[in-house]
Amino acid sequence: MTNRFNEASLAEINAVMERSLTAFQEYRQISSDDKAVFLECIATEIEALGDALIVQASAETNLPAARLTGERGRTTFQLRMFANMLREGSWVEASIDTAIPDKNPPKPDIRKQLIALGPVVVFGASNFPFAYSTAGGDTASALAAGCSVVVKAHPAHAATSQMVYEAIQTAIAKTNMPKYIFQHVHGSSFEIGKTLVQHDATAAVGFTGSFAGGKALYDHAAARKNPIPVFSEMGSINPVILLPDSVNKNAASLAKQLAASITLGMGQFCTNPGLLLTVESEGLHSFIDTLGNEIEKVIPANMLHAGIHTAYDNKMHDALAQKAVVLIKHSSVVSKNIEALPTVATVNAQIFLANPLLHEEVFGPYSLLVVCKNINELIAVWKSVRGQLTTSLMGTDQDLADHPELLQIAESIAGRIVFNNVPTGVEVCASMVHGGPFPASTDSRFTAVGIHAVKRWVRPVCYQNCPQQLLPEALKNENTKRIWRLVNNEWTKNDVEC
Amino acid sequence: MTNRFNEASLAEINAVMERSLTAFQEYRQISSDDKAVFLECIATEIEALGDALIVQASAETNLPAARLTGERGRTTFQLRMFANMLREGSWVEASIDTAIPDKNPPKPDIRKQLIALGPVVVFGASNFPFAYSTAGGDTASALAAGCSVVVKAHPAHAATSQMVYEAIQTAIAKTNMPKYIFQHVHGSSFEIGKTLVQHDATAAVGFTGSFAGGKALYDHAAARKNPIPVFSEMGSINPVILLPDSVNKNAASLAKQLAASITLGMGQFCTNPGLLLTVESEGLHSFIDTLGNEIEKVIPANMLHAGIHTAYDNKMHDALAQKAVVLIKHSSVVSKNIEALPTVATVNAQIFLANPLLHEEVFGPYSLLVVCKNINELIAVWKSVRGQLTTSLMGTDQDLADHPELLQIAESIAGRIVFNNVPTGVEVCASMVHGGPFPASTDSRFTAVGIHAVKRWVRPVCYQNCPQQLLPEALKNENTKRIWRLVNNEWTKNDVEC
Numbered sequence: 001m002t003n004r005f006n007e008a009s010l011a012e013i014n015a016v017m018e019r020s021l022t023a024f025q026e027y028r029q030i031s032s033d034d035k036a037v038f039l040e041c042i043a044t045e046i047e048a049l050g051d052a053l054i055v056q057a058s059a060e061t062n063l064p065a066a067r068l069t070g071e072r073g074r075t076t077f078q079l080r081m082f083a084n085m086l087r088e089g090s091w092v093e094a095s096i097d098t099a100i101p102d103k104n105p106p107k108p109d110i111r112k113q114l115i116a117l118g119p120v121v122v123f124g125a126s127n128f129p130f131a132y133s134t135a136g137g138d139t140a141s142a143l144a145a146g147c148s149v150v151v152k153a154h155p156a157h158a159a160t161s162q163m164v165y166e167a168i169q170t171a172i173a174k175t176n177m178p179k180y181i182f183q184h185v186h187g188s189s190f191e192i193g194k195t196l197v198q199h200d201a202t203a204a205v206g207f208t209g210s211f212a213g214g215k216a217l218y219d220h221a222a223a224r225k226n227p228i229p230v231f232s233e234m235g236s237i238n239p240v241i242l243l244p245d246s247v248n249k250n251a252a253s254l255a256k257q258l259a260a261s262i263t264l265g266m267g268q269f270c271t272n273p274g275l276l277l278t279v280e281s282e283g284l285h286s287f288i289d290t291l292g293n294e295i296e297k298v299i300p301a302n303m304l305h306a307g308i309h310t311a312y313d314n315k316m317h318d319a320l321a322q323k324a325v326v327l328i329k330h331s332s333v334v335s336k337n338i339e340a341l342p343t344v345a346t347v348n349a350q351i352f353l354a355n356p357l358l359h360e361e362v363f364g365p366y367s368l369l370v371v372c373k374n375i376n377e378l379i380a381v382w383k384s385v386r387g388q389l390t391t392s393l394m395g396t397d398q399d400l401a402d403h404p405e406l407l408q409i410a411e412s413i414a415g416r417i418v419f420n421n422v423p424t425g426v427e428v429c430a431s432m433v434h435g436g437p438f439p440a441s442t443d444s445r446f447t448a449v450g451i452h453a454v455k456r457w458v459r460p461v462c463y464q465n466c467p468q469q470l471l472p473e474a475l476k477n478e479n480t481k482r483i484w485r486l487v488n489n490e491w492t493k494n495d496v497e498c
Numbered sequence: 499m500t501n502r503f504n505e506a507s508l509a510e511i512n513a514v515m516e517r518s519l520t521a522f523q524e525y526r527q528i529s530s531d532d533k534a535v536f537l538e539c540i541a542t543e544i545e546a547l548g549d550a551l552i553v554q555a556s557a558e559t560n561l562p563a564a565r566l567t568g569e570r571g572r573t574t575f576q577l578r579m580f581a582n583m584l585r586e587g588s589w590v591e592a593s594i595d596t597a598i599p600d601k602n603p604p605k606p607d608i609r610k611q612l613i614a615l616g617p618v619v620v621f622g623a624s625n626f627p628f629a630y631s632t633a634g635g636d637t638a639s640a641l642a643a644g645c646s647v648v649v650k651a652h653p654a655h656a657a658t659s660q661m662v663y664e665a666i667q668t669a670i671a672k673t674n675m676p677k678y679i680f681q682h683v684h685g686s687s688f689e690i691g692k693t694l695v696q697h698d699a700t701a702a703v704g705f706t707g708s709f710a711g712g713k714a715l716y717d718h719a720a721a722r723k724n725p726i727p728v729f730s731e732m733g734s735i736n737p738v739i740l741l742p743d744s745v746n747k748n749a750a751s752l753a754k755q756l757a758a759s760i761t762l763g764m765g766q767f768c769t770n771p772g773l774l775l776t777v778e779s780e781g782l783h784s785f786i787d788t789l790g791n792e793i794e795k796v797i798p799a800n801m802l803h804a805g806i807h808t809a810y811d812n813k814m815h816d817a818l819a820q821k822a823v824v825l826i827k828h829s830s831v832v833s834k835n836i837e838a839l840p841t842v843a844t845v846n847a848q849i850f851l852a853n854p855l856l857h858e859e860v861f862g863p864y865s866l867l868v869v870c871k872n873i874n875e876l877i878a879v880w881k882s883v884r885g886q887l888t889t890s891l892m893g894t895d896q897d898l899a900d901h902p903e904l905l906q907i908a909e910s911i912a913g914r915i916v917f918n919n920v921p922t923g924v925e926v927c928a929s930m931v932h933g934g935p936f937p938a939s940t941d942s943r944f945t946a947v948g949i950h951a952v953k954r955w956v957r958p959v960c961y962q963n964c965p966q967q968l969l970p971e972a973l974k975n976e977n978t979k980r981i982w983r984l985v986n987n988e989w990t991k992n993d994v995e996c
Contacts, residue, residue: 090989097928112930117943218720419961459942460943
């Protein structure tokens with residue numbers, strides 16, 4: 001890929017990271033309310049780019065305007081959500097244990113809250129040029145946490161990224177933030193990523209994309225003299241369990257729902273249902289027929305870029321070429337150039353279990369139906385896949401009552417368990433978990449979506465016998481912002497009585 | 499070191515980890531209340547060992563009975579604290595976002611809580627044979643989280659560890675827990691540690707001890723095909739900042755307080771104040787004189803074991819042999835055999851900055867006073883040290899008002915900031931942070947002490963459109979345990995109205 005932006009030199013990256021560290025120190029002096037205004041201003045400035053941003057993004061990603069408009073809304077919503085979180089203030093997890101001087105030994109006064117880690121380097125995703133990119137969830141949560149941010153622009157939408165960067169620069173100027181609180185680096189070499197991750201000033205890393213990319217950054221961070229946290233959200237095949245009573249009763253509607261999810265956005269979602277698991281049942285033929293018919297009807301469309309198309313085409317055909325893998329249907333329309341050919345195939349459980357290639361993500365509008373002899377074989381297949389962002393259970397009340405053991409397996413596999421719905425569609429809310437056991441993400445203890453995404457970029461610090469006037473606002477006796485605090489083991493919004 | 503226990507074979511370790519995984523799955527079916535009873539029963543069974551446990555531990559560690567009795571109390575307190583946490587129940591961070599069906603697209607019902615990661619391998623510390631060892635904070639927090647635990651017994655107190663293991667076995671039998679929920683492995687080879695950390699079934703690792711040990715385990719975990727979290731709490735030199743007005747006004751009391759902290763338990767604490775920083779001031783000579791006099795008076799005592807004594811003796815003498823390092827005082831009593839010789843020395847800032855060896859931990863009753871020309875030089879020295887568990891500010895109100903910039907530096911260096919007190923003494927409470935920027939610990943986002951230590955061993959999982967009867971207790975509409983939950987972004991103990 002080439003673009004009109006110069007590849008950053010290593011000297012430039014060093015300068016960027018040094019400036020990021022200085023800006024971080026300045027940003028620490030800025031109030032939460034002012035940071036909230038900054039985040040809202042970024043949202044407003046992105047909106048102010050108007051159609052030009054959508055046109056540019058569509059030109060670079062081949063994504064349709066309606067989809068991009070929706071994604072822009074998600075992006076500005078996230079920025080405003082974190083602004084609200086800052087204004088409300090309880091996110092710092094303030095905890096206060098007051099002194100007990102006559103205890104033996106005397107118990108000191110101890111108070112703790114979360115503080116920002118430092119400069120965060122963000123690597124965005126090609127498939128979400130707004131929501132998981134320049135001003136996406138990683139950037140918004142890191143700026144909210146109090147971190148400075150350096151984004152490595154995705155080379156597949158570098159000009160879009162540049163436009164968003166400029167909107168953020170305008171917001172920085174308008175709200176009087178440190179000039180280098182947000183910086184932007186162009187480049188496509190692996191060396192740039194490695195240099196950013198291994199720079200002394202870098203405190204944490206956020207990544208959304210392929211397993212190869214995310215794991216490489218994780219390894220670079222672990223190899224540092226002082227290792228740093230990396231949250232890479234990587235591939236997932238999102239197993240969907242089709243239970244027999246549901247297949248028998250709802251074959252057609254299940255098939256239609258899944259065909260739509262498999263091909264949504266030409267399958268270019270990390271929550272795409274790439275693996276369907278079921279047992280032999282009366283309704284199975286009807287399900288397969290409808291699934292094939294639905295896929296046949298889907299018109300191929302351009303993928304994000306030629307590299308993704310080539311990878312899809314190769315992996316899809318490799319999967320179909322495996323022993324005993326049977327094509328159900330391709331789209332009936334022949335794909336041209338970088339269009340993806342929607343495809344579903346099927347295989348039996350024993351073949352699947354024996355062939356690791358079939359466990360790999362085929363990023364695009366493809367799904368593999370694994371037919372098992374019985375529920376025990378289905379469970380064996382399910383457990384054989386690695387960690388997942390999501391897993392879905394399609395089952396009637398009867399199915400779920402018949403198989404109470406399924407929930408515990410689902411919990412051990414995925415970050416999100418979906419009942420009777422497809423995995424595509426990630427609601428931005430406090431209860432969302434977008435992350436999961438490796439390799440869904442590099443640290444299953446955190447989510448990339450929702451306000452708790454902020455926890456990736458903070459650490460607790462405690463103050464022992466600190467004079468009132470030196471304590472951070474959230475930890476003073478007087479609870480001026482009326483935030484929730486854990487005071488002597490009880491949650492309260494009250495002041496501390498001393 | 500040799501002991502009467504057989505070194506575990508690699509085949510044995512494999513069997514131990516397989517059993518741990520099975521026990522973990524069984525333990526998931528057990529209620530929080532029953533887990534609480536189990537933790538309390540462990541505490542009771544440890545107490546039931548009586549003096550025999552103290553005698554055995556004292557024989558293996560050379561620690562005096564009074565100290566060990568106190569540490570046993572801390573250990574049983576921690577177990578009961580986690581039992582209380584389980585009974586109260588809010589620790590699972592339940593979060594509920596109810597559905598909005600008429601939103602476009604419809605918002606699903608999403609609910610999340612924390613669940614256990616899986617089998618945790620714990621490596622205890624030689625200097626805390628109870629509180630950071632077999633049934634210590636890592637084990638207690640992991641069992642509370644819902645994890646199974648495998649402890650690698652510390653070879654320096656293997657028989658003590660075996661006694662505690664047997665007490666836990668009794669508690670397992672009495673409370674009808676899965677037989678292998680807690681297991682114990684003897685051995686001193688590096689290969690055993692590596693095999694435990696890299697076993698497929700291992701989900702997380704807790705370690706307390708040296709930098710070399712903790713970092714090696716971190717590296718083994720990062721090199722796995724599926725990396726896992728490692729919380730290693732490692733060395734720290736705990737810089738104490740002595741501000742000039744305080745030195746001028748309180749020279750003698752400061753010196754006495756610090757001498758006591760430096761030599762407490764023969765300096766064998768991770769929070770030992772190994773580095774004192776001050777500026778030239780009128781009171782400095784008086785401070786140094788008193789510090790030297792106090793250290794002279796301390797009677798050498800046996801260290802934990804010969805290996806620790808040799809390391810101390812070598813590192814202390816190496817430090818004293820460095821260019822321009824000036825001995826203040828040794829203890830006036832000559833040390834014999836494995837007794838530690840209490841020692842304080844001094845050096846100027848420029849020499850300290852230029853010599854990395856002086857930045858290293860000397861584990862034992864030793865501290866180095868660095869005298870700086872002015873506060874800016876002191877800040878440069880302070881910033882030159884790596885991440886710390888603690889840093890202390892000894893200052894009058896005048897000192898602290900004169901130097902408002904110090905708090906932000908302290909926050910960036912340490913997990914705990916102590917005002918006008920020594921760093922030794924780690925209160926077990928919710929607001930405690932025991933951990934800090936690398937290399938104080940391998941993940942500064944977590945604490946090893948206090949109820950939040952449980953967060954190292956859990957991950958969030960969310961349930962989308964899950965039928966009420968399948969939801970975990972904490973996420974059902976009816977809030978039977980009256981725990982705190984985040985419901986549609988508001989903290990409440992109420993039921994969810996639907």
